[in-house]
Amino acid sequence: MVSATGVTRTAAGQSRWSAIADYAPTYGAFAALILLLLVDSLFIPNFFHPSNFRNILLQVSPTVLVAVGMTLVIATRGIDLSVGAVMAIASAVAATSLSSGTALAIVLALAVAMGAGAFNGALITGFRIQPIIVTLALLIAGRGVAQVINGGQLIPFSNQSFEYLGRGYVGPIPVQVIIMFVVVAAIVFVMRATTFGRYVVATGGNEAAARLAGVKVHRTKIAVYALSGFLAGLAGLIETARQGASDAPNIGPNIELDAIAATVVGGTPLTGGRATVVGTLIGALIMQIITTSINMKGYEYSWSLVIKAAIIVIAVYIQRPRVA
Amino acid sequence: MSHAGMTTIDNVRSARARLMRAKLASLLQRQGALLALVILFVFAAFRYENFLGWPPENLINVLRQNSMVGLVALGMTFVILTGGIDLSVGSLLAVAGVIAASLAGNGLVMALLAGVAAAAVVGLVNGLIISKARIQPFIVTLAMMIAARGLVMAYTKEDTVRVERSAVSFAELGRGKIEVGAFSLPYPVIILFVVFALGWLVLTHTRFGRYVYALGDNEEAARLMGLNVDRVIIGVYALSGALAGLAGVILASRLGAGQPVAGNGWELDAIAAVVVGGTLLTGGQGGVGATLVGVILLGMILNIFNLEGQISPWWQMVLRGVILLAVVVVQNRLSRKKQ
Numbered sequence: 001m002v003s004a005t006g007v008t009r010t011a012a013g014q015s016r017w018s019a020i021a022d023y024a025p026t027y028g029a030f031a032a033l034i035l036l037l038l039v040d041s042l043f044i045p046n047f048f049h050p051s052n053f054r055n056i057l058l059q060v061s062p063t064v065l066v067a068v069g070m071t072l073v074i075a076t077r078g079i080d081l082s083v084g085a086v087m088a089i090a091s092a093v094a095a096t097s098l099s100s101g102t103a104l105a106i107v108l109a110l111a112v113a114m115g116a117g118a119f120n121g122a123l124i125t126g127f128r129i130q131p132i133i134v135t136l137a138l139l140i141a142g143r144g145v146a147q148v149i150n151g152g153q154l155i156p157f158s159n160q161s162f163e164y165l166g167r168g169y170v171g172p173i174p175v176q177v178i179i180m181f182v183v184v185a186a187i188v189f190v191m192r193a194t195t196f197g198r199y200v201v202a203t204g205g206n207e208a209a210a211r212l213a214g215v216k217v218h219r220t221k222i223a224v225y226a227l228s229g230f231l232a233g234l235a236g237l238i239e240t241a242r243q244g245a246s247d248a249p250n251i252g253p254n255i256e257l258d259a260i261a262a263t264v265v266g267g268t269p270l271t272g273g274r275a276t277v278v279g280t281l282i283g284a285l286i287m288q289i290i291t292t293s294i295n296m297k298g299y300e301y302s303w304s305l306v307i308k309a310a311i312i313v314i315a316v317y318i319q320r321p322r323v324a
Numbered sequence: 325m326s327h328a329g330m331t332t333i334d335n336v337r338s339a340r341a342r343l344m345r346a347k348l349a350s351l352l353q354r355q356g357a358l359l360a361l362v363i364l365f366v367f368a369a370f371r372y373e374n375f376l377g378w379p380p381e382n383l384i385n386v387l388r389q390n391s392m393v394g395l396v397a398l399g400m401t402f403v404i405l406t407g408g409i410d411l412s413v414g415s416l417l418a419v420a421g422v423i424a425a426s427l428a429g430n431g432l433v434m435a436l437l438a439g440v441a442a443a444a445v446v447g448l449v450n451g452l453i454i455s456k457a458r459i460q461p462f463i464v465t466l467a468m469m470i471a472a473r474g475l476v477m478a479y480t481k482e483d484t485v486r487v488e489r490s491a492v493s494f495a496e497l498g499r500g501k502i503e504v505g506a507f508s509l510p511y512p513v514i515i516l517f518v519v520f521a522l523g524w525l526v527l528t529h530t531r532f533g534r535y536v537y538a539l540g541d542n543e544e545a546a547r548l549m550g551l552n553v554d555r556v557i558i559g560v561y562a563l564s565g566a567l568a569g570l571a572g573v574i575l576a577s578r579l580g581a582g583q584p585v586a587g588n589g590w591e592l593d594a595i596a597a598v599v600v601g602g603t604l605l606t607g608g609q610g611g612v613g614a615t616l617v618g619v620i621l622l623g624m625i626l627n628i629f630n631l632e633g634q635i636s637p638w639w640q641m642v643l644r645g646v647i648l649l650a651v652v653v654v655q656n657r658l659s660r661k662k663q
Contacts, residue, residue: 081592127653130605134649136592141645147638257466270460302482305474309467313453316463 028319029266029282032311036289044296052292054174060288061180062087062235062252064281067259067266068187069228071280074263076221077204077272078124078131080228083259085142086116087236087252092149094237095157095246102161110233116142117229121222139256146248156245166242176238183231188277197275200224204272261308262287265315286311356655357601357617364624372631379506382627384513390623391512392417392571394616397594398523399564401615404598405527406560407540407607408461412450413568413594415472416443417587420572422476425582428491435494439576440569446472447565451558465561469591476584485582498577512574519567524612536560540607597622600651 040047066083073080094109116138123134168175191197199220202210211217235255240246264270265286266279287308294304368375374382396413403410424439446468453464487494501510527533535556538546547553568587576582601618603610625647629640 123649123653127656129649129652129656132595132605133599133652136596137645137649137652139592139645140596140648141642144638144641144643144645148636148642152636152638257470260466261470264463270462300478300481302474302477305477306471309469309471309474312463312467312470313457313459316459317457320457320459 029276029279029286029315032315033282033286033289036286036293040289040293044293047293047296050172052296054172054177056285056288056292057177057180058174059292060284061174061176062239063255063258063262063288064180064284065183065231065235065238066228066252066255067262067280067284068184068277069231070256070259071263071266071268071275071277072187072191072200072224073131073228074260074268074270075200075204075272075275076224077207077270078221078224079260079270080117080120080135080225080232081132081256082116082120082135082138082142083228083232083235084252084255085139085146086113086229086232087239087255088143088146088248089113089116089149090233090236091240091246091251092146092155092248094162094240095155096149098157098159098162102159105162106165106237109237110230113233113236114226114230117232118222118226120229121225124225125218125221143248150246150248154245154247158244163241163244166238166240176242179234179238183234184277184281191275191277196220196223201273201275204274206273258284258287261312265312267315267319269316269319283315355602356658357614357621357651360651361617361621361624364621364628368624368628368631372628375627375631379508382631384507384509386620386623386627387513387516388510390619391510391516392575393590393593393597394516394619395519395567395571395574396590397597397615397619398520398612399560399567400591400594400598401523401601401603401610401612402527402536402560403461403564404595404603404605405536405540405607405610406557407543408454408557408560409465409595409605410447410450410561410564411462411465411591412446412468412472413564414587414590415469415476416446416565416568417572417575417590418476418582418584419443419446419472420569421576421586422480422485422582422584424494424573425485425487425576428494428576429488431491432493432497435491436497436570436573439573440566443569443572444562444566447568448558448562450565451561454561455554455557461561473584480582480584482584484584487576487580487582494577495580496577498574498579512578515570515574519570520612520616527612532556532559537608540609542608593622596648600648602655 046052066087070080070083090109090113093112094105097105097108120131120134120138123129124131164175165179166176170178191200199210199215199217202213202215203217203220207217232252236251239251243251262284263280264283266281266283267276268274268280290307290311291301291304294301294307376383396417400410400413420439420443423442424435427435427438450461450465450468453459454461457464497511499510501508502514527536535546535551538549538551539553539556543553568590572582572587575586597618598610598615599605599618600621601610601614601616603614603618622644625644626640629635629643635643
């Protein structure tokens with residue numbers, strides 16, 4: 001039904017209203033973010049202190065990296081539950097290969113993470129198994145793989161250039177925050193200005209129609225899952241560098257749920273066919289600011305969970321597709 | 325003349341063989357998990373001394389250990405048959421466990437009813453939001469998973485709620501057993517089989533059960549036929565909540581405490597058991613028996629890992645993921661061939 005309205009929309013030409021409707025999800029999340037900041041400025045005295053903003057950006061960056069990949073996966077009507085496990089695998093590969101060179105370790109870890117994602121995509125397209133099952137299997141197996149690589153142990157390391165990823169600063173800005181913004185900008189560019197971006201949205205909108213229109217649906221899906229794996233690997237490396245050790249069982253716990261929540265709050269529907277990448281960034285920021293605000297007010301952490309859950313439902317309800 | 329007769333017989337023979345092959349393929353598709361279970365059972369019976377035995381203590385242990393996730397998987401089966409999913413079961417399990425543990429002093433019946441009812445009400449709210457606000461089950465139950473966990477953690481101040489020492493009847497639910505001749509059957513195992521039998525009856529012999537399949541098969545058609553779709557949706561999520569609650573109360577009874585962090589990740593175990601059993605995530609196909617086979621199959625695999633003794637926990641994780649994938653790939657191939 002979503003795809004049907006999409007087709008009529010294209011056929012009728014982009015009217016001004018439909019153009020506004022297309023961007024509404026991003027602006028909706030943006031309005032919520034502004035509202036949240038206003039409320040915080042009224043009730044929390046030191047909220048607008050620069051160090052507070054830096055902390056929020058620091059804490060949100062791994063989630064944003066993972067969530068941006070998740071956004072593209074969800075845009076193809078898929079889902080990736082394995083991101084936390086892929087973080088663990090990348091972490092283990094990097095930590096055990098650091099002795100043979102920092103650059104090599106980073107490249108190797110990212111390649112393995114990307115390979116794990118491509119493996120998801122290949123199984124999903126090759127055997128036509130639902131994404132949720134394939135990535136659930138990797139979620140279960142992946143941390144095991146990471147532990148096998150680590151020999152079941154915490155692997156500490158001391159390597160300044162690697163730790164720079166998670167602890168370094170360029171002027172007042174943390175390196176990982178810069179990485180986050182660069183990745184978001186790059187993916188926004190890919191989605192707006194490249195054929196691949198169009199393929200991603202077309203695949204999720206109506207797979208059969210996309211295939212008939214000449215979109216290489218399978219290749220697009222494999223690429224999207226590989227990208228999700230790559231970005232999860234990058235998040236894993238940053239977390240590992242920040243902690244100064246590879247702790248495979250405990251890296252990125254439940255991050256798949258945070259990433260999915262950020263994605264849907266940001267305006268990308270689970271039914272696919274649309275990717276609001278900036279919305280995802282804003283969605284992740286909303287979630288992080290709630291946690292930080294509850295913490296600064298001295299309320300218990302558990303209440304931030306309740307508020308976040310309410311925001312997910314309200315956001316999705318407001319942005320739900322209206323049947324024309 | 326005789327030549328022609330031979331050909332006819334050959335034709336009949338080959339037709340029969342073809343029919344047999346088709347029947348076998350169809351059987352494999354429907355009972356693939358059962359076949360895997362039988363093969364694994366025979367393999368384990370020959371390989372490990374302690375696997376069988378009389379009375380079959382090891383096997384009863386496998387059932388007892390998997391009884392709680394089995395109950396959760398039963399509720400999940402109803403939800404998945406309608407084409408939905410319930411991610412909130414782990415949190416609901418914790419809600420029920422904490423409520424039951426804090427009321428255990430008032431006797432088993434009171435604690436059990438309160439725990440199950442609370443979880444059923446939260447499940448009902450899931451169903452209400454899904455059907456009335458028309459938001460996808462994945463998102464609604466994801467939000468409920470987060471919210472219910474937050475509420476139970478706030479209520480308990482993230483502390484374990486201990487069951488009073490005097491609450492003997494409550495402790496009996498998870499720890500007691502009935503002696504039947506040489507068997508000693510723990511209550512959780514009995515509950516598992518009774519509830520699965522009831523679930524099977526509801527699904528195959530009641531109007532509600534037919535509606536569940538109709539809804540999963542084609543929601544639009546079910547709506548057009550005048551079926552009250554909303555009521556069926558609310559019903560399955562309330563049922564899923566109630567069964568997660570029952571599992572939570574049994575767990576609290578076994579542990580002698582209600583833990584706010586209990587059931588974390590159980591939704592994935594339950595989904596895995598349902599899928600391995602052969603119920604399709606797209607809804608409309610599968611059943612209660614399939615899920616029971618899936619639960620026992622996954623439980624037996626863990627049991628075999630333990631009996632083997634040499635497999636590290638992380639290799640066990642790898643193997644579990646691989647086995648889940650392998651079963652689903654095989655089932656997929658077989659069902660495609662049939663079509």
